[in-house]
Amino acid sequence: MRERLLAAEKVVSIRWRDGCLHLLDQRLLPLKQVWLRYDSSADVATAIRDMVVRGAPVIGIAAAFAVVLAARARLAQGADWRGALAADCQQLAAARPTAVNLFWALKRMAACLAAHDDAQALAALEQEALAILDSDREANLxxxxxxxxxxxxxxxxxxxxxxxxxxxxxxxxxxxxxxxxxxxxxxxxxxxxxxxxxxxxxxxxxxxxxxxxxxxxxxxxxxxxxxxxxxxxxxxxxxxxxxxxxxxxxxxxxxxxxxxxxxxxxxxxxxxxxxxxxxxxxxxxxxxxxxxxxxxxxxxxxxxxxxxxxxxxxxxxxxxxxxxxxxxxxxxxxxxxxxxxxxxxxxxxxxxxxxxx
Structure with missing residues (x-):
């Protein structure tokens, strides 16, 4: 069954490529298939709120990658970057209050961040977001x-x-x-x-x-x-x-x-x-x-x-x-x-x- 399901897979709504998040704009489907590129956490929060991306599991996945984007930006700013990142996560959490997967993903990313020092944090967060995506795919099957x-x-x-x-x-x-x-x-x-x-x-x-x-x-x-x-x-x-x-x-x-x-x-x-x-x-x-x-x-x-x-x-x-x-x-x-x-x-x-x- 697993192989048959994978062979039949045609629709994808989220991609992580070249350090940026790409979302299929679901507001335009099915008449237009338009992919939007995001390189900031604030823009992903807006995409979640405006339903560019929707559906509890993929909202959580998008939020996980948004944390990666936020961490990269905050690290570049230097001092107290973790405090600033916490504010970014609060903005993401406020985007849609009902779907619990959003909060679950943010909590998981926070735990990952806490377990790594500044030198390792960004790479670890990216791997954690990819793991959340892969885990969801396996759960679906x-x-x-x-x-x-x-x-x-x-x-x-x-x-x-x-x-x-x-x-x-x-x-x-x-x-x-x-x-x-x-x-x-x-x-x-x-x-x-x-x-x-x-x-x-x-x-x-x-x-x-x-x-x-x-x-x-x-x-x-x-x-x-x-x-x-x-x-x-x-x-x-x-x-x-x-x-x-x-x-x-x-x-x-x-x-x-x-x-x-x-x-x-x-x-x-x-x-x-x-x-x-x-x-x-x-x-x-x-x-x-x-x-x-x-x-x-x-x-x-x-x-x-x-x-x-x-x-x-x-x-x-x-x-x-x-x-x-x-x-x-x-x-x-x-x-x-x-x-x-x-x-x-x-x-x-x-x-x-x-x-x-």
Whole structure:
């Protein structure tokens, strides 16, 4: 399976070349594929905030390389460069408050920095960022195999699958989380069709997920978010598969707004609900989903479309994420293994495991 998945890999969203970070501008996809070059931490923070790069795992990876850029600039300035670097890391942390992978990566880079003297620091930080990227790629492959096997055990016949937002190669350093599982399941002949939510207001489903799946020949249908219940009833959806931006200690999942209502709808229609995310997405310091700060984005995302105002000025409520309670989740798939019907005890046991691959 590993070799088949690697051979099928077509989409890449992040590159580290010649000491600079290169990001595929996801705001322009799928109509334009434009790579942007970054050589400053502040600019990467802006790219994260403005969603040039999006998806919890790849946000963490981008932040790790941004620390390398910041360290290089601060070392050149000389005195108290570590203090100045800490301020750069705070700026990165503030870019998107909900996705825990961002904070996980910054914490890992801080630990690396603390372990090395000034002469070794820059090289060590670069190697650590590359290790974070490589680790995510390997985690994606492991999760793809584990998730596909879970689908096969449930039903070995081709089946309809539903997904939301984008948890594919564009959102990770490798093959994707939720879409990685879907790709692996398709390679094993387990997919009849994938239904993709548009995912308002940024349309990550129609712009990104549908494009990724079509690029790899996966049978795909796009629908508006509000069609979810009808699609599940009319097309006998067997699995809803999504990613996650943060998973709490008790198994509650924070993901793109709209995930919670999909989980409720799936339970009513007898579809199983799978969350696919690396263990770096699990935040054991958050007892439950209610402990997580939910990012609320600009009103302009609802009042305008493609730069064109579509309604009158009015108050808006535009949370970027919602919280899906653990009791609505059938399985959480990580590179450390699968947790079915998650709860606090099972999540803690999972985090004590070593990686399976």
């Amino acid at each position: 492991a999760m793809a195999s584990l998730g596909a096997e879970l689908i096969r055990k449930d039903n070995s016949q081709p089946q309809n699958i539903y997904t939301h937002c984008n948890a594919g190669a564009l959102a990770t350093g490798g093959f994707g989380t939720a879409l990685g599982v879907i790709r692996a399941a398709h390679a094993d002949g387990l997919v009849e069709r994938v239904f993709v939510n548009e995912t308002r207001p940024w349309l990550q489903g129609s712009r990104l997920t549908a494009w990724e799946l079509l690029e790899e020949g996966v049978p795909t249908r796009l629908n508006v978010d509000s069609a979810a219940a009808f699609v599940m009833r009319e097309h006998e959806v067997r699995w809803v598969i999504v990613g996650a931006d943060r998973i709490a200690n008790n198994g509650d999942v924070v993901n793109k707004i709209g995930t919670y209502q999909l989980a409720v709808t799936a339970m009513h229609h007898g579809a199983r609900f799978m969350v696919v995310a690396p263990s770096s997405t699990i935040d054991m310091d958050s007892e439950c989903g209610d402990d997580v700060e939910i990012e609320e984005r600009s009103a302009e995302e609802l009042l305008s479309f493609a730069g064109q105002r579509i309604t009158v000025d009015m108050p808006t409520y535009n949370p970027s994420f919602d919280i899906t309670p653990a009791d609505l989740i059938d399985a959480i798939v990580t590179e450390k293994g699968v947790v079915e019907r998650p709860d606090e005890e099972k999540m803690q046991a999972l985090m004590c495991r070593k990686r399976l691959h």
